Amino acid sequence: MNTLCLLVGKFKLNLIGFLLLISFLNSSFGQSKPDYDMSLSNGVKISENIIEFDVLLKGVNTNFYLTSYQCSFLYNCDVANGGELTFTYVEGSSQLNNLPTFGIGVNTCDGEPKMTFASMAGTDLIQQSDILVGRFRLTNTIAFANVDPNIRWNFEGFVSTILTGDNFQNITTPNFHSSNLTLNTNSNNSDAPTDYQLGQNYPNPFNPNTNIRISLKADSDVKLVVYNLLGEMVEELVNNKIAAGNHEYTFNSDGLPSGIYLYQLEANNQIIGVKKMTLLK
Numbered sequence: 334m335n336t337l338c339l340l341v342g343k344f345k346l347n348l349i350g351f352l353l354l355i356s357f358l359n360s361s362f363g364q365s366k367p368d369y370d371m372s373l374s375n376g377v378k379i380s381e382n383i384i385e386f387d388v389l390l391k392g393v394n395t396n397f398y399l400t401s402y403q404c405s406f407l408y409n410c411d412v413a414n415g416g417e418l419t420f421t422y423v424e425g426s427s428q429l430n431n432l433p434t435f436g437i438g439v440n441t442c443d444g445e446p447k448m449t450f451a452s453m454a455g456t457d458l459i460q461q462s463d464i465l466v467g468r469f470r471l472t473n474t475i476a477f478a479n480v481d482p483n484i485r486w487n488f489e490g491f492v493s494t495i496l497t498g499d500n501f502q503n504i505t506t507p508n509f510h511s512s513n514l515t516l517n518t519n520s521n522n523s524d525a526p527t528d529y530q531l532g533q534n535y536p537n538p539f540n541p542n543t544n545i546r547i548s549l550k551a552d553s554d555v556k557l558v559v560y561n562l563l564g565e566m567v568e569e570l571v572n573n574k575i576a577a578g579n580h581e582y583t584f585n586s587d588g589l590p591s592g593i594y595l596y597q598l599e600a601n602n603q604i605i606g607v608k609k610m611t612l613l614k
Contacts, residue, residue, distance in 0.1 A: 366504045367397035369459065371496075372511040373484065375468075375532045375546060377579055381476040382416070385423070386484070386514050387533060388466040396460045397504070399429075401497045403436070403451035404466075405487040410446060414478035418471060420448040425536025426468035431455030433467045443490035454501075465533045485513040526550050526579065531598040531606035534584070538611040541586045545570070545596060551577050553600040559584055560595045567594060586612050 369392050376386040388404065420439050427433060433450040440449040448471065457464075471482070488494050488507045498504040532546035547557065557571040567589065570582045584596070591614045598605040 366502075366506060367395050367498065368393040369397065369496075369504075369506075369509050370511075371466075371509060373486075373514040374511075375530065375548075376484070376514040376516040377546065378477070378516050379470075382473040384471040384477070384482060384484075384516065385468060386516075387426075387468050389463045389533075390459055390466050391463045392459050392461045393509075394461070396458060398499050399431070399457045399459050399496060400499070400501050401431070401452050401454050402433075402466070403493070403495050404433075404449065405440075405490075405492050405494045406448040406484050407445070407487045408448060408471075408485070409480055409483040411480050412477050412482040413473060414475060416473040416475035416477075418446075418473055420450075421470050421472070422450060423468040423470055423535050425539060426465060426533070428465040428533070428537060429457045429467075431457050440492050442492045447487055447490075447492055448484070449492055463533075465537070468533070468535045482516065483513055486510045526577070529553075529598075529600050529605045531596075531608060533608055534596065534610045538613040539586070540612060540614050543584050543586075543610060544581055545584060546579065546581045547598055547605075548579050549575060549577050549600060553577075554602070556597075556599040557582060558597050558599075560597065562593055562595070570596075584610075590614070 369390065371388070371390045374387045374389050376384070378384050390399070418439050420437065422433055422437050431452045433452055435451040435453055437450040440447050448469075450467070450469070486494055486507070488505070494510065495503060495505045526548040528548065528550050530548040534543045534545045536543060545557065547555070549555065553575060555571050555573065555575040556569070558569050559567040561567055568584065570584060589612060591612050594610050594612060595607055596610060597607045
């Protein structure tokens, strides 16, 4: 039985239901909801039977506290192609203190399959730059059908998307969530992505290895470099011409001390992005 459907004690109330109740009670006090952006990003078809994507969150013109979250996604069931789907969290990928470790899986509590995950109660300060809630993986026992998986946010039913802020107030605003996920194919011979992207490394924190994904919309002169916080180059992972498509590189931290490191992607002498990663030994 799925975790989100478990009943707790004789009161038959699960954790998320409890948080929803608190949110309802607190909403009556008229607290304002923060503006935020929660998005699905870096969607990649890793192989014929594995899809991965990131869930990102940031404040918009404000910082706010996140005390719990439950995320729910609908998808095109035809993508299973007669196989059995599993939905999992990529361990170590989240940048939150309150990790997505509850209710992860394909959930049918509402009578239709949804991909779900949730947190326990905790506190994270969400600032005005993307933080990785986690990287997630949809796996099929056979090859996916050649159809759009149409992964999208769900706000209906018991197993719906909900965020709580201070005092577990319900701060969910569906319009602040991106609609659906666009997938790239992890193949250099596939159609090129429509933009340049630098993905969040995973796992993160890491020891000793972590993976970094990049997307290139055209053949480009690429530099992918790791720096320490003093701005000193630690390792140059790439410095040559790379074909359009999606690529993944592994950074090995052997010989380096624990701490925060930066990695930067340049394409055709233009900085595409800089992200942080944490080495914990």
